[in-house]
Amino acid sequence: MKAIQVMKNIKAMGKLEYFLAALIVITLFNTFLGEQFSSTTVVCILIALTVTYKGFVVIDHFMELKHANKNLRFLMKCYFVIFPSLIIVSAFY
Amino acid sequence: MIKTPPLNKSLGIFPKSWSEKNAGRIPGNIPIWVGILSELTEFALFFVAYFVAKFYYPDIFSQGPQNLHTSLGVANTVVLLTSSYFMAKAMSFIRINDKIKCERYLWLAFSCGCIYLIIKTWEFHWNTLQGFSANTNEFFTVYYYMTFNHFIHVGWASCAILWVIFRLRSGAYSAQENSGLEALAVYWHMIDLMWILIFPLVYVLR
Numbered sequence A: 001m002k003a004i005q006v007m008k009n010i011k012a013m014g015k016l017e018y019f020l021a022a023l024i025v026i027t028l029f030n031t032f033l034g035e036q037f038s039s040t041t042v043v044c045i046l047i048a049l050t051v052t053y054k055g056f057v058v059i060d061h062f063m064e065l066k067h068a069n070k071n072l073r074f075l076m077k078c079y080f081v082i083f084p085s086l087i088i089v090s091a092f093y
Numbered sequence B: 001m002i003k004t005p006p007l008n009k010s011l012g013i014f015p016k017s018w019s020e021k022n023a024g025r026i027p028g029n030i031p032i033w034v035g036i037l038s039e040l041t042e043f044a045l046f047f048v049a050y051f052v053a054k055f056y057y058p059d060i061f062s063q064g065p066q067n068l069h070t071s072l073g074v075a076n077t078v079v080l081l082t083s084s085y086f087m088a089k090a091m092s093f094i095r096i097n098d099k100i101k102c103e104r105y106l107w108l109a110f111s112c113g114c115i116y117l118i119i120k121t122w123e124f125h126w127n128t129l130q131g132f133s134a135n136t137n138e139f140f141t142v143y144y145y146m147t148f149n150h151f152i153h154v155g156w157a158s159c160a161i162l163w164v165i166f167r168l169r170s171g172a173y174s175a176q177e178n179s180g181l182e183a184l185a186v187y188w189h190m191i192d193l194m195w196i197l198i199f200p201l202v203y204v205l206r
Helices: A002-010 A015-036 A041-062 A070-090 B030-056 B058-067 B070-094 B099-129 B138-169 B179-204
Strands: none
Touching: A015 A041, A015 B070, A015 B179, A041 A070, A041 B070, A041 B179, A070 B030, A070 B179, B030 B058, B030 B138, B030 B179, B058 B138, B058 B179, B070 B099, B070 B179, B099 B138, B138 B179
16 A cells, blocks of 8 residues: 555656645635635635645645544644634634 | 554553554654644644734735735745645655655755745845835734744754755665654645645735
């Protein structure tokens, strides 16, 4: 399992490259939302969801917690659920 | 050829269900995770301060991001995401004992750290030229509090990359033993994660 994971990561266009591309595209999309629209509830929800997704990708695939300690993974993922949720809550201020 | 690293020795103070045997391997080592969880708590306090301040001063926090140089914030986000990618690649190559490529990717990650610091310094300078400082209003106080703290973290983690490169050249890391390198990698990813949260709060949400 570990060996397969390593081989996938060292390929010239492996999953890490796709995740990096996805993270950059999401960042640009978030910026576009922020620049073009005022922070309505829908925009805040979209931004919060994309932040959660970005966090989960880094935690699972860059930090490699997907197949590691489940308690640490749970704590890290909680962090990226709680604070993006506060972004949604702040839309109702 | 690729061996699973040995399990960390537990301090023996946690329930059995938390042990590496039951919960899974701890990347890096236990001390770095104590550090990471402490840093996450520190940043959590900053984020709570941001949301409390935004609750009391919604207009100032709505105007604040419009005064910032958004392009520099985006550039720094891309740089940090890319640095995380380089760090993950460095880890992949040490696991197959390819130390040359591992070192190459560590230098790339270090370069990204330096680029981030240069861009951030330029951004702080640009803010000053526009007449903004930590005392301008509540938004800028929170902005400087969070981003300068993050800046310091990137600075010392970049120095840590240099140390790890030195250790790698000294033959300290291999496919079998790379916990020190992995500890730096997870710390670096934590810094990237914090920026993923800071970026929308101070640059995007209006």
